[in-house]
Amino acid sequence: MTLSAMSLRWSRGGSLVVDDVTLDPVPGETIGLLGPNGSGKSSLLRLLAGVDRPDSGVVTLDGTDIRTLGRRTLARRVAMVDQHSHTEVDIRVRDVVRLGRIPYTDVLGRDEGGEAAVEWALAVTGMTEHADRMWRAMSGGERQRAQIARALAQEPEELLLDEPTNHLDIRHQLDILERVAALPVTGYVALHDLNLAAMFCDRVVVLAEGRIVALGTPSDALTSELIEHVYGVQASLTDDGGTPVIRYHRIPTSADARRSSAHAGGREGNTQSPHIPPLGVR
Numbered sequence: 577m578t579l580s581a582m583s584l585r586w587s588r589g590g591s592l593v594v595d596d597v598t599l600d601p602v603p604g605e606t607i608g609l610l611g612p613n614g615s616g617k618s619s620l621l622r623l624l625a626g627v628d629r630p631d632s633g634v635v636t637l638d639g640t641d642i643r644t645l646g647r648r649t650l651a652r653r654v655a656m657v658d659q660h661s662h663t664e665v666d667i668r669v670r671d672v673v674r675l676g677r678i679p680y681t682d683v684l685g686r687d688e689g690g691e692a693a694v695e696w697a698l699a700v701t702g703m704t705e706h707a708d709r710m711w712r713a714m715s716g717g718e719r720q721r722a723q724i725a726r727a728l729a730q731e732p733e734e735l736l737l738d739e740p741t742n743h744l745d746i747r748h749q750l751d752i753l754e755r756v757a758a759l760p761v762t763g764y765v766a767l768h769d770l771n772l773a774a775m776f777c778d779r780v781v782v783l784a785e786g787r788i789v790a791l792g793t794p795s796d797a798l799t800s801e802l803i804e805h806v807y808g809v810q811a812s813l814t815d816d817g818g819t820p821v822i823r824y825h826r827i828p829t830s831a832d833a834r835r836s837s838a839h840a841g842g843r844e845g846n847t848q849s850p851h852i853p854p855l856g857v858r
């Protein structure tokens with residue numbers, strides 16, 4: 577058993593933001609939370625983390641309602657990195673990561689095994705070499721990796737990540753998701769990139785207006801019909817050794833049509849931008 581949601585409903589401003597969501601992961605699996613802007617991914621993560629309380633339904637940890645668990649108990653199991661955990665503090669990266677040890681620290685400030693957990697978390701996120709730098713001097717992507725390290729320092733068995741790759745370059749996107757997927761934790765990861773979700777998630781949940789509209793392995797859940805229905809975007813999918821690869825198609829707009837007729841009339845035969853030389857030309 578692990579962190580599960582049963583019939584969760586949560587409304588704000590008179591509208592249902594999370595609408596009858598039930599999720600029961602297999603321990604250790606990585607679940608991708610997908611869906612358009614405003615579909616309820618972050619709200620669902622906050623309910624799962626116990627940051628917000630559902631209006632109805634229940635979040636359970638190993639079958640126990642998380643509302644009955646103390647904050648320390650919950651924090652030793654469940655760690656979350658939200659989209660807005662960036663602050664302008666004047667401390668070193670290692671100290672940010674040490675914040676993850678608060679649930680383990682006693683009143684005298686003792687935390688047996690704490691430094692080993694901090695070093696491990698820094699290593700997993702590739703942040704060891706940055707550990708002594710000042711937080712304020714870090715780039716957005718480095719901060720994001722440090723926040724994930726802070727969550728890992730909690731030694732969670734359940735890890736909730738809200739768009740963990742949105743500041744990362746491609747190598748670090750792949751790197752972080754690969755490392756998170758390999759950890760022995762149950763992961764809920766909100767993502768916008770369907771291809772990354774297909775690569776690293778065991779199952780994906782697609783939300784639209786707070787409701788689950790698809791749930792399954794990436795191959796089963798991510799279809800061109802689903803993508804068009806939920807995102808209003810045409811896509812074609814190919815299979816790469818069992819992993820779907822999604823290619824999106826732009827629907828030409830009237831501005832595109834105007835541009836192409838101006839192009840054909842004015843600079844026939846020259847399709848290169850005048851400002852950007854072709855590759856290999858210096």
Ligand SMILES: Nc1ncnc2c1ncn2[C@@H]1O[C@H](COP(=O)(O)OP(=O)(O)OP(=O)(O)O)[C@@H](O)[C@H]1O
Pocket residue numbers: 588589593611612613614615616617618619620
């Ligand atoms: N505390 C709040 N008060 C009022 N409305 C809220 C609150 N939290 C979320 N909402 C609304 O609920 C809806 C879902 O928001 P949420 O942030 O969960 O979506 P999301 O899928 O994570 O979006 P995005 O992909 O843009 O991050 C939005 O319309 C949002 O404005």
